[in-house]
Each structure stands twice: as C-alpha cells, then as structure tokens.
Amino acid sequence: MTVEEEDDIEDVQDHLRDAVEGTLRLKRLLSEDSEDGTKKRAKTDRVPPEHRERIELLMSKWSAINDRVMLHVLEGLAFHELEYLDVSGFKPDPFNWQTKSPADQAANHAAVFREKETLGGGPLDTLLTFRSRWKLGQEADSLLRGLKHKDLRHVMEHYDGTQKLQDLIAEAQRALPLEGRTEGCMPDAPGLAAMGRFHRLELIEPTADAAVFGDANLSFALNLAKHRTALGHVGRVVATTFESLDVLRERYKEHFAEVHHEIDCTRIAMNPKFRGLEGSFGAVYYNFPHAGSVGGFFDGHPMVNWRHENLMRLFFRALRSFMKVGGLVKVASNMGAVGVRFSYITGGAKENEFDHVETVPFLQWNLHRYGRSYGDRRDKNRRPDQAEGYNAQRADKDMVYTFKYNPSGKVLGPQGIRHPPTLATLEECTDGPFFSVAGEAKKHLAKSLHERFLKECSGQHVG
Incomplete structure (x- = not known):
C-alpha cells in the first residue's frame, strides 16, 4: 500500500476497509502508471x-x-x-x-x-429471477405461479435449494400471515401481482433509512421524501449529490436543499458523513448511473467504458456495509445503454450478494415522475425532459433493476475490477x-x- 493510500484509508474503520479496497486498487493502478x-x-x-x-x-x-x-x-x-x-x-x-x-x-x-x-435487460417478474437464481425448471413455474401472496413470499424467503418445493408450499399454506410487517398485507391476493405491486408502489420498510445517490437536482429525493411521509414512514431519506453545492447552484436553479454534496457512491466508507450509518439502509436508489461523459468518445468505447463497469461493481461493494439484511437497492437505467450496460448492474449486484428480484419498466414505477437530468455540464442549458432525449435510448426501454441484499456470511474475495488503459x-x-x-x-x-x-x-x- 502506498503512502497516499495509507492516508486515504487511515480514518476508515477496520470493518469498512473491504468497502474501499477495490477503488483504492484502481487508483493505485493509475497512479503507478508511467510514460x-x-x-x-x-x-x-x-x-x-x-x-x-x-x-x-x-x-x-x-x-x-x-x-x-x-x-x-x-x-x-x-x-x-x-x-x-x-x-x-x-x-x-x-x-x-x-x-x-x-x-x-x-x-x-x-x-x-x-x-x-x-436473463436480458428487459422486464422480469419475481418468479423468473427466483427460478434463475436457483436454476429451477418449468415445473417450478407451474407450482409457484398460481400461489397466493402469503404463500409465494414464504416460499421465496425460505427456499435454500435443498427442500422439495411441494413440501415448502405446504408449509407456507399452514403458516399464519405476517403480523406487523408491510409484507403481510393482502395475504390472499395473487402472489406475483402483489409482489410486483410492492416494487412498483415503493412499499419499503417504514422504519429503515433510505439513501439516494447521484440525484443531481434533488427532485427524485424530494419525491421519495413526500412518498414516505404520505405512507407514515419514520425512516429518514439521506439525499446525496456527486457535485459540489456551488456547481449545483449554477446548473440547477431549482436546487433548494442543503444535503450531502460531493459524495462518491463508491467511497462512502471513507466519508465521515456516513459514519454511524452502517447497517441502516433499507432502501437505496441510483437512477441512471453514469461515470461521466468524455468529449470525443462514445460511452461504449474501451478507453472510457471500463469506468462505467467499475462504477457498478464498486457501488455494490461499498453498499454492503451500510445495508440492512433484506434491504432493497433499485438502479434505474435503459436496457440498451452502452455506458452502464444492464449486465454491469446485474453483474455487480450478483458479485456482492445482492439478489436480483425483479426488473420493472420505469414508466410503471410510482416514483418515475421527477426532473431527469444528465448529471454533467450539459444540464446548465438543457435537460432530457425539455425536448431533449438520450442518444439511441427510448423511454419505454427504461427499466428499474431491483435487488435484495442477502449476505451469505462468508468473507468475499477482493472485488474484481476492469483494468484501466495505460498511458x-x-x-x-x-x-x-x-x-x-x-x-x-x-x-x-x-x-x-x-x-x-x-x-x-x-x-x-x-x-
């Protein structure tokens, strides 16, 4: 470890060091590069x-x-x-x-x-992702697709790959509805439809904190705060931006709040503003992640694309220390994006023990109405929702990729990264x-x- 790395990690508590190892290794590769x-x-x-x-x-x-x-x-x-x-x-x-x-x-x-x-970047219901995770065939689909909400949720939460599905279904049918938990509502509703509504209506844990990353003009965080207030939630919303407050005031005249600025979502374990928040997030949101445009290059070009892939890998690794077990992470992106490809999102999640539970079309999501932005200097003069569109992307291809933190308790190896090009x-x-x-x-x-x-x-x- 270099002297500079030692300075970077000096104030990071021991149990959080794994959360920043990957980003420090990436920095070291670039720092050690020479002509x-x-x-x-x-x-x-x-x-x-x-x-x-x-x-x-x-x-x-x-x-x-x-x-x-x-x-x-x-x-x-x-x-x-x-x-x-x-x-x-x-x-x-x-x-x-x-x-x-x-x-x-x-x-x-x-x-x-x-x-x-x-499974592709398009819409996926909870049963398809469940079957894929456990490598279950069409027979499982026939058994599970018609279950009631209570029973389907019980099976998905308790299946470990060793039981017979028929036995677990029978156990679920004997179990009482969950009391005192949002997940226990409407036990007799059709299972898949009810679970899909949870993800579309944003029925997250009422007492858990929620964090929003990369929300340039803070309109999404405001919508989320209003939504949680209307539902009577007591967990707070931690809103963050990647830019400084001065830059935000220049770009977004609608900017209205003092929140956590200059937050790199891959380095939150090193940020004193997140001290004490370990294990507190029941929901995390990152809408349309992007590592920043580089003039002259398309996002998919190999000289710049490694940044987008590493962004998602390091984002999910950083979150591990701050998530509640069972907490949800939602990443909105276009299924045809060539910067942050859908496989970077689902792959980064899987590497860090976040189970893919559903892919919801963005326009079906209760929180989709907010002020979209590019998140870079283009926002000073124009926005995507002001007759501006993202190149080669259509709104009906926008998706919300939903993941559930399900740690195994095992120590993970070093986070894999895509190496940057040399000078x-x-x-x-x-x-x-x-x-x-x-x-x-x-x-x-x-x-x-x-x-x-x-x-x-x-x-x-x-x-």
Whole structure:
C-alpha cells in the first residue's frame, strides 16, 4: 500500500476497509502508471499463458498485432470470451460505417455474447429471477405461479435449494400471515401481482433509512421524501449529490436543499458523513448511473467504458456495509445503454450478494415522475425532459433493476475490477478525440485524459 493510500484509508474503520479496497486498487493502478507503459505492462502482466496465446492468435488473425487498444480489450476478457471471438467467425471491420475502431467492435461483440448468457435487460417478474437464481425448471413455474401472496413470499424467503418445493408450499399454506410487517398485507391476493405491486408502489420498510445517490437536482429525493411521509414512514431519506453545492447552484436553479454534496457512491466508507450509518439502509436508489461523459468518445468505447463497469461493481461493494439484511437497492437505467450496460448492474449486484428480484419498466414505477437530468455540464442549458432525449435510448426501454441484499456470511474475495488503459495505450489510440491529433499534442491529450481518470478514482467529478 502506498503512502497516499495509507492516508486515504487511515480514518476508515477496520470493518469498512473491504468497502474501499477495490477503488483504492484502481487508483493505485493509475497512479503507478508511467510514460513507459511497455515496461510497466511487462512487470505487472498477470494474463495466464493460455490467455496470452489466444490473444496473440486473435490479433494475428485480425492483422492487429500492433494495436495496443485491441490488446487492452482482449486482456480484459475471460478465456471463454476469447474462445468465442475465435470460433464465432467475428472479424473487426476496419472500414466500419459507424466509425467504430476494430477494438471497439471487438469489445462490443464480446459484451453482447456475455449478455446472451443472462436473463436480458428487459422486464422480469419475481418468479423468473427466483427460478434463475436457483436454476429451477418449468415445473417450478407451474407450482409457484398460481400461489397466493402469503404463500409465494414464504416460499421465496425460505427456499435454500435443498427442500422439495411441494413440501415448502405446504408449509407456507399452514403458516399464519405476517403480523406487523408491510409484507403481510393482502395475504390472499395473487402472489406475483402483489409482489410486483410492492416494487412498483415503493412499499419499503417504514422504519429503515433510505439513501439516494447521484440525484443531481434533488427532485427524485424530494419525491421519495413526500412518498414516505404520505405512507407514515419514520425512516429518514439521506439525499446525496456527486457535485459540489456551488456547481449545483449554477446548473440547477431549482436546487433548494442543503444535503450531502460531493459524495462518491463508491467511497462512502471513507466519508465521515456516513459514519454511524452502517447497517441502516433499507432502501437505496441510483437512477441512471453514469461515470461521466468524455468529449470525443462514445460511452461504449474501451478507453472510457471500463469506468462505467467499475462504477457498478464498486457501488455494490461499498453498499454492503451500510445495508440492512433484506434491504432493497433499485438502479434505474435503459436496457440498451452502452455506458452502464444492464449486465454491469446485474453483474455487480450478483458479485456482492445482492439478489436480483425483479426488473420493472420505469414508466410503471410510482416514483418515475421527477426532473431527469444528465448529471454533467450539459444540464446548465438543457435537460432530457425539455425536448431533449438520450442518444439511441427510448423511454419505454427504461427499466428499474431491483435487488435484495442477502449476505451469505462468508468473507468475499477482493472485488474484481476492469483494468484501466495505460498511458501508453491512450497515446496509441487513433479514434475519438485522438483522431486528428499527432505528436506532442497527442501525448498531451493522453496525459490529460489519464490525469482525469486518476482524479475520478480519487472521488473528484470532472465531467
């Protein structure tokens, strides 16, 4: 651990250190990078020999031996993804009409393959996610889909993969309705419909605290506070923004409240404003997460996309220490987003023991009416809800991904991260903002972008 890392973590309590290990490791990778990227890569190369052999084969087949950006992409893939790229017949098109580089095409092709192995980014009810989690077949669907609310909830809360479903259903039917809990209401209602209404009407635990991250103009947090007040909840709403108060006042004239500003949701264990809140959150919200736009690059480009994937992984790891067992996390995003892809959300949750319980269409969600924003400097002059739309995204494709914190009690290993590009890799990029620059100007741009990434990993918002 470097001296700077020791300073960062000095005030972090021992039981919270796992919550920030990943973000500090990411910062260290960028901090240790040097202009001699080739030497640094040779020193720290941990790609297994079989991966290296397959990578060299692909780069040779695609005539990309000297493409450092392609090397960065392939080194970040799992072995079965490299195999797929090899046997699928895929070959990057150097004259792609969408002006995507060969490396960008390979990264996207691998991502689409990876997502075909998931349930997809569209609507999913609680039974489909339950069956997927436990690898149950169609027979389970037939047994569970017609159950009453009380019985279905009992089965889903008590099933551990060892019981016979028929026995657990019989036990559920003998059990009394839950008393004194919101989940106990309407015990005889159709099970799937009732559980779906819980997630759409935001019937969260009344006494638990709720946290909102990344709410630039605070309109969502205000809606949530009003909603909880109307329901008689006594748990508080902890509203946060990533920007400073001065920036918010400049961008959002409607900004009205003093809340926790400059909060990086991946580093809350290091923030004194969250001290004492461990285990208190029964609900957490993060609407349309984004790591910040980088001028000249599309969000999916491999030189910047690693930030979006790491954002979700580190977000869920940071939350573990602050969630109540059984607490809900809701992340709204577009199922077709190429920045924070739906698989980054569901994958980051799964890695950190947050069970995927349902995917609800955003427009069916009781809290969907709020002032949408970009969350960056574009908001000073325009908003998505003022005849502005997100590129290639439609409102009917917006989803709310719902997760339940279900820790196993086991110690998790270090959080996996997507490695950032080295400075040398940035210097050899030929598209995006690097398309028309060369020589010293290109080196200066690469260094500037590398320094920006380092600031972002230190919790500074520069987008």
